[in-house]
Amino acid sequence: MKEPKRAKPRPWEEGGPDRLYLLADDRNPPEEPVSLDVVTLIVSRSEAGSGMEPERASIVGICGYPLSVAEISAYLRLPVSAVIVLLTDLLTSGHVEARASIPARSMPDVELLEAVMHGLQNL
Numbered sequence: 001m002k003e004p005k006r007a008k009p010r011p012w013e014e015g016g017p018d019r020l021y022l023l024a025d026d027r028n029p030p031e032e033p034v035s036l037d038v039v040t041l042i043v044s045r046s047e048a049g050s051g052m053e054p055e056r057a058s059i060v061g062i063c064g065y066p067l068s069v070a071e072i073s074a075y076l077r078l079p080v081s082a083v084i085v086l087l088t089d090l091l092t093s094g095h096v097e098a099r100a101s102i103p104a105r106s107m108p109d110v111e112l113l114e115a116v117m118h119g120l121q122n123l
Contacts, residue, residue, distance in 0.1 A: 034088045038073075038080055039101040041066040042087060046095050056086055060095050068101070 043066050048057035055076060062075055073083045090096040 034091055034098070036069055036084050036087055036098060038068060038070040040069050041099040041101055042069065042072060043067075043097050043099060044095065045097050048095075056090060056095075059083075059086060059090060063096055066099060 042059070042063050044060045044063040046060070048060040052060070055078070058076055059072055062072065067075075069080060069083055069087065072087070073080045076083065078086075087096065087098070091098055
C-alpha cells in the first residue's frame with residue numbers, strides 16, 4: 001500500500017499574509033477611531049518596552065524624530081495597512097504621538113496682493 005504524498009511545508013514568507021495576521025492578532029480595537037494617512041508624522045513618546053513585539057519596538061525605536069507613515073512602512077518593509085494597525089495600537093498605549101503633516105500654504109488674499117502692488121507702484 002502506497003503512502004499518500006505529504007504536502008511540502010511552505011517556507012516562511014517575510015511579507016506573507018501569515019506574518020501580517022500574527023502582527024495584528026491580539027490587538028484591542030481603539031475606543032475612538034484614529035485617522036492616519038501616509039503623510040501623518042509619527043514621533044516616539046517613550047522607549048520600547050522589553051515585552052514589546054519586535055515590529056512595535058522597531059517603530060518606537062526609529063521614531064526618535066518625526067517619520068511619516070509611508071517612511072515607517074518602507075523601513076520595516078511592511079504594507080502601509082499593517083503599519084497603520086501597529087501605529088493605532090502604539091497611539092492608544094501612548095508610546096507614539098501622531099502629528100499632522102505640515103499643511104500646504106494657502107494662497108494669500110488677492111485683494112491684499114493688489115493693495116500691496118498699488119502701494120509699491122505709488123512710491
